[in-house]
Amino acid sequence: MSIWEYANPVKFMKTSSMVLPWVSILSALCIVTGLVWGFFFTPEAANFGSTVKVLFVHVPSATMAINIWVMMLVTSLIWLIRRHHVSALAAKAAAPIGAVMTIIALVTGAVWGQPMWGTWWEWDPRLTSFLILFLFYLGYMALWGAIDNPDTAADLTGVLCLVGSVFALLSRYAVKFWNQGLHQDSTIMKVGQDDPLDPSYYVPLVISIVGFVLFFVTLLLLRTRTEIRARRLKALEQRERMA
Amino acid sequence: MMPELGKYTATVLLSYAGTLGPMIVLLGWSLWRGAKVKAALAAQEERMKKNG
Numbered sequence: 662m663s664i665w666e667y668a669n670p671v672k673f674m675k676t677s678s679m680v681l682p683w684v685s686i687l688s689a690l691c692i693v694t695g696l697v698w699g700f701f702f703t704p705e706a707a708n709f710g711s712t713v714k715v716l717f718v719h720v721p722s723a724t725m726a727i728n729i730w731v732m733m734l735v736t737s738l739i740w741l742i743r744r745h746h747v748s749a750l751a752a753k754a755a756a757p758i759g760a761v762m763t764i765i766a767l768v769t770g771a772v773w774g775q776p777m778w779g780t781w782w783e784w785d786p787r788l789t790s791f792l793i794l795f796l797f798y799l800g801y802m803a804l805w806g807a808i809d810n811p812d813t814a815a816d817l818t819g820v821l822c823l824v825g826s827v828f829a830l831l832s833r834y835a836v837k838f839w840n841q842g843l844h845q846d847s848t849i850m851k852v853g854q855d856d857p858l859d860p861s862y863y864v865p866l867v868i869s870i871v872g873f874v875l876f877f878v879t880l881l882l883l884r885t886r887t888e889i890r891a892r893r894l895k896a897l898e899q900r901e902r903m904a
Numbered sequence: 905m906m907p908e909l910g911k912y913t914a915t916v917l918l919s920y921a922g923t924l925g926p927m928i929v930l931l932g933w934s935l936w937r938g939a940k941v942k943a944a945l946a947a948q949e950e951r952m953k954k955n956g
Contacts, residue, residue, distance in 0.1 A: 711908070711912045711916055714909075715915065761930050765927075773915060773919065876927065880934055886938065887934070887942075890938075890942055898948065
């Protein structure tokens with residue numbers, strides 16, 4: 662069996678209808694477990710006090726903001742190279758989820774930054790690249806909405822996605838590229854190294870991230886199914902007008 | 905049951921509200937649009953079947 666079978670809309674609709682209930686239940690379970698654990702059962706941090714609890718919503722949303730763009734890049738490349746419509750529609754369906762995750766990361770970061778850094782906003786490399794990534798998400802959605810021909814829209818948004826990937830990568834690695842600014846480097850991958858994340862935060866954080874990933878998959882399947890139906894509806898309406 | 909958040913109560917609660925609020929709105933919007941498009945497609949298919 663090949664992965665390209667799922668490029669067939671009928672096969673995609675059939676498989677996604679079977680997977681969707683399980684993914685959504687798992688997503689809800691992981692988000693509730695991760696956030697309840699993080700909010701109620703983690704200790705205050707020595708440096709950050711109770712604001713450490715913001716970690717359990719900020720880190721998963723920021724992680725998703727970048728990775729959703731990477732997923733859009735992959736599906737856009739599949740569209741541009743192999744012309745599979747489901748992949749183009751999946752990229753379109755993912756964009757609003759990515760935009761929401763980016764704005765959540767920016768807002769929770771600002772709310773945390775005010776008491777910790779003494780400012781809501783700083784033109785720090787990571788914060789700035791995240792803001793640009795958010796603008797790319799808005800531009801991507803606006804471009805889909807502005808072009809009537811869906812194939813042309815998929816082509817142009819695919820190219821925009823390629824360009825925006827530079828900022829998605831910058832958002833991820835800005836702290837390493839420019840060793841300046843307020844935002845710290847990721848600590849979740851430092852287990853077993855110097856200055857690791859305390860295990861009491863690590864487990865609920867990982868559960869929360871898994872929950873956000875599954876939430877994205879749930880919404881992606883749901884929204885891609887809607888896009889496939891909307892495409893079919895448009896085609897039927899056109900056929901009726903021409904008859 | 906509410907944990908002691910001290911002077912950062914507003915910061916922590918705002919962060920959780922600012923995360924869960926948009927996620928719930930996005931989920932609701934996606935479900936609403938999905939149901940709307942599904943109903944419209946079913947109606948269109950029915951109409952075309954009737955008209956041959």
